[in-house]
Amino acid sequence: MFYFFKAYFRFLLRSTNQHGVHSPFVFGLVTKCFYDHKKYPAYQKIQKHRKSLLQDKRNIRVTDFGAGSRVFSSDERKVSEIAKNAGITSKRARLLNRLVNYLNVKNALELGTSVGLGTTAMAAGNKVQVTTIEGCPETAKVAAEKFRELGLDNIQLKVGKFEDVIEDRGQWTEDREKNSKFLIPNSKSVSISPKQPTTDNSQPITAHYDLIYIDGNHQKEATLSYFEKLLSAVHNDSVMIFDDIHWSAEMEEAWEIIKEHPSVKVTIDTFFWGLVFFRREQEKEHFVIRA
Numbered sequence: 001m002f003y004f005f006k007a008y009f010r011f012l013l014r015s016t017n018q019h020g021v022h023s024p025f026v027f028g029l030v031t032k033c034f035y036d037h038k039k040y041p042a043y044q045k046i047q048k049h050r051k052s053l054l055q056d057k058r059n060i061r062v063t064d065f066g067a068g069s070r071v072f073s074s075d076e077r078k079v080s081e082i083a084k085n086a087g088i089t090s091k092r093a094r095l096l097n098r099l100v101n102y103l104n105v106k107n108a109l110e111l112g113t114s115v116g117l118g119t120t121a122m123a124a125g126n127k128v129q130v131t132t133i134e135g136c137p138e139t140a141k142v143a144a145e146k147f148r149e150l151g152l153d154n155i156q157l158k159v160g161k162f163e164d165v166i167e168d169r170g171q172w173t174e175d176r177e178k179n180s181k182f183l184i185p186n187s188k189s190v191s192i193s194p195k196q197p198t199t200d201n202s203q204p205i206t207a208h209y210d211l212i213y214i215d216g217n218h219q220k221e222a223t224l225s226y227f228e229k230l231l232s233a234v235h236n237d238s239v240m241i242f243d244d245i246h247w248s249a250e251m252e253e254a255w256e257i258i259k260e261h262p263s264v265k266v267t268i269d270t271f272f273w274g275l276v277f278f279r280r281e282q283e284k285e286h287f288v289i290r291a
């Protein structure tokens with residue numbers, strides 16, 4: 001925790017708002033999206049999801065993926081507690097919702113669904129198809145149930161370890177074409193469609209994403225490995241968002257390595273997130289901005 005506060009203090013010293021940002025792309029993003037304080041109807045759906053989770057006192061058996069992707073424990077936890085501890089905050093959820101809209105995201109991928117708060121933030125009110133991956137089957141079941149209650153039919157939930165599901169990516173389209181009841185690419189992961197969880201999943205699946213939100217395994221090696229693997233799933237205008245880049249010295253190291261990667265052009269450090277853009281037309285530049 002001490003590390004976290006020190007990192008935050010360093011961030012405050014280095015960060016700015018839109019002033020001094022000379023890149024028109026980043027200036028527009030900051031002023032029209034980060035600092036957009038209008039209230040959008042989609043926020044109500046995001047709030048409804050959170051409220052329903054906080055009132056949900058069921059105990060579920062959670063499979064913990066904390067140590068790398070090795071499952072090390074299984075534990076009973078209250079759904080409401082998971083939402084409080086693992087879920088995205090309301091402020092970040094609203095920002096994620098605006099980012100999907102502002103960047104005109106049509107296909108998004110999330111690593112780490114948990115109980116679905118980040119997924120709903122992307123999907124609500126936006127013309128986007130969201131694919132989300134969760135390793136814990138019980139947690140995923142709760143998320144799918146909430147997506148159904150909210151009538152969100154633009155989400156596809158894949159249950160499995162990130163490593164396995166990402167490896168299977170090339171096969172997703174093929175699986176959809178096969179029209180199978182459950183999509184079981186290599187029997188290590190299964191798909192749940194929120195609308196019809198036990199029938200064919202008719203959501204379009206793509207191998208390329210406009211936005212990739214990486215919010216699962218907050219460890220250096222895992223983060224770098226997802227980054228490398230998913231580079232083949234981005235295009236010039238994609239954004240990758242890494243959660244908790246200042247959580248530990250290791251995560252900060254991972255963030256520095258990502259920034260230096262030759263295909264990375266623009267990065268924005270908002271303290272809680274690191275945004276990565278690949279825009280070939282732009283000079284390499286790193287921003288530190290209070291969102």
Ligand SMILES: C[S@@+](CC[C@H](N)C(=O)[O-])C[C@H]1O[C@@H](n2cnc3c(N)ncnc32)[C@H](O)[C@@H]1O
Pocket residue numbers: 063064065066068069086087088110111112113114115116117118119133134135136139160161162163215216217
């Ligand atoms: C911080 S939570 C995600 C929060 C969510 N994105 C949100 O915005 O509310 C991280 C989730 O990632 C899952 N996870 C972590 N490592 C994983 C792995 N290697 N494979 C599959 N799931 C994993 C955990 O089970 C947990 O539910």
